[in-house]
Amino acid sequence: MGRLNASNELAACHCRMCRNWGGGPMLAIDCADKMKISNETSVTRYPSSEWAERGFCTHCGTHLFYYLKPANQYHLPIGLLEASASFNFTHQIFIDEKPDYYEFKNETHNMTAADVFAHFEEG
Template sequence: MSTTVSCDGKCLCGVVKIHATNVQPHVGACHCGMCRKWSGGPLLAVECGSQLTIEGKENITAFSSSDWAERGFCKHCGTHIFYHLKGTEDYIIPAGFFDQPTHFKFNHQIFIDKKPDYYTFANETENMTEAEVYAKYMPAE
């Protein structure tokens, strides 16, 4: 069982604040095309689950990026705030959103087979391909 941490963060303009109390301190990189387009590179994020408080929800715009997820951003400053799995209360939040991410450890990458050749991380990580991610997380039809 892994230890969780509490984290606080806010968007660039400060109107959206998050306090998360059950954060897995493991940063993952997603190399899928949508995450790269959304973030301008790989999305480096942490799993926050559902134990979080969002202040300033009225300042968030959510975009339904797939049948199973939506992406939230501040409608004032554009800060990327979350990747949310529809039908759950589970949130994945960019690691850089949090004010003091010193307790995070980069340890996994998903959609590794979609990663462009122009960058490589030096860390040794657990890597999953697109097919492995879908097999693990998508419900069987």
Template sequence: MKGHCLCGNVTIELEDINTFEACHCTMCRRWGSGPLMAIHSHSKPNIQGEESMTVYPSSAWAERAFCHKCGTNLYYHQLGSETYVLSLGLFQDNPNLTFESQIFIDKKPDYYAFANDTTNLTQQQLFDKFKEKGIQPEE
């Protein structure tokens, strides 16, 4: 699947993935003014236009990237892994997506809710999964 930022300077290509998730953590909501709607990839995407990107170390174990030309959020990446969580808006041309899961559901504010039936994980449930993979997230 292929996607691009608003101005088109950054293009991203990755394997076809037909599901997406929402993250309700406070950092994602501050980063994008709402939950991060994203495609979760377990391999590094092919990125063109990296000269238009800024990568920000958002924690000791992750970084976030955006296009510094148009401001489009591009991805969240767990350091030391091939895990990339890519902004759903990059891939608007893919009509066959299924809303699969929501993470940090216990951090979701009361002022919005999705009607979709999804798998929901709390912060602790997600961090337990990270720890199983040897990743020590910040609490």
């Protein structure tokens, strides 16, 4: 992928698109605009909404990132990173779209879809 300077805060997104994309909630870290892709020819960007793109490897199909266009912000699935790195599970978004068949035991800051959209309108 290239160079990375990311937050150590891990988030879960429960929106329908993330669950459809990965088969479950997306567990990701926020890399803001610090991620640099070294070989964009190996990456396909799928415009999943007016405000976001999802990137995957053209060769193997691995999910690489969720890119929030208005904020120029990349979110990387945690599984792409070293397991030995220290991350803190701090928040969950689209909690109102989370199905009842799973639950995380961690205490986190939870945001509904309305909370998420309001947050980005403020910023």
